[in-house]
Amino acid sequence: MKVLGIMGSSRRDGNTNDLLDVAFRGATDAGAEVEKILLLDYNIHHIFNCKDCKKQGVCPPDDWPIVRDKLFDADAILWATPLYCYTVSGLLKVVLDRFSCVIYWDSGEYLLSKLKGKATGLIWTQDEPEFEKGQHLLGAMRYIYSYEFIQLVDMGYIWAVGGSRGTSLKNHKAVQEAYELGQRLARFKRA
Numbered sequence: 001m002k003v004l005g006i007m008g009s010s011r012r013d014g015n016t017n018d019l020l021d022v023a024f025r026g027a028t029d030a031g032a033e034v035e036k037i038l039l040l041d042y043n044i045h046h047i048f049n050c051k052d053c054k055k056q057g058v059c060p061p062d063d064w065p066i067v068r069d070k071l072f073d074a075d076a077i078l079w080a081t082p083l084y085c086y087t088v089s090g091l092l093k094v095v096l097d098r099f100s101c102v103i104y105w106d107s108g109e110y111l112l113s114k115l116k117g118k119a120t121g122l123i124w125t126q127d128e129p130e131f132e133k134g135q136h137l138l139g140a141m142r143y144i145y146s147y148e149f150i151q152l153v154d155m156g157y158i159w160a161v162g163g164s165r166g167t168s169l170k171n172h173k174a175v176q177e178a179y180e181l182g183q184r185l186a187r188f189k190r191a
């Protein structure tokens with residue numbers, strides 16, 4: 001079992017990354033192999049024009065194929081993002097948008113064959129203490145999971161108040177839930 005963490009924060013050592021590391025500890029304790037992608041380290045372009053790229057037979061070169069192939073190879077995907085403007089970070093949004101390239105180039109059936117039935121989970125941090133501030137993010141991600149060409153199996157989410165460095169690790173409930181989410185992902189059996 002391989003759990004892939006997609007870290008969408010531009011802060012390498014921030015609260016979002018802290019909770020992702022806790023979830024990874026839960027996954028490894030349950031026997032999984034883990035890998036973290038820090039999106040900050042990848043050069044992934046916004047979508048330019050899929051029709052022109054397809055006509056030319058190539059997209060402008062970037063790191064999307066590397067990330068895409070890691071998503072396809074993983075057994076479970078754990079998304080981690082801070083809440084920015086009540087949704088995912090820009091780094092993560094670009095990755096999610098690029099799924100459209102796969103659908104346009106290779107057909108939705110190809111994307112479905114690579115992702116359908118894989119386990120997924122979500123970690124997010126936010127400055128505001130009200131859960132309601134993150135509801136749009138949660139709703140958007142759950143819609144993406146269930147999209148007809150993706151169909152991931154939602155194993156749950158964790159959210160915590162961020163703010164200053166280390167804040168999320170002081171939230172014992174969030175730490176416990178992140179650890180348990182990692183374990184659930186590691187124990188998942190794809191149908």
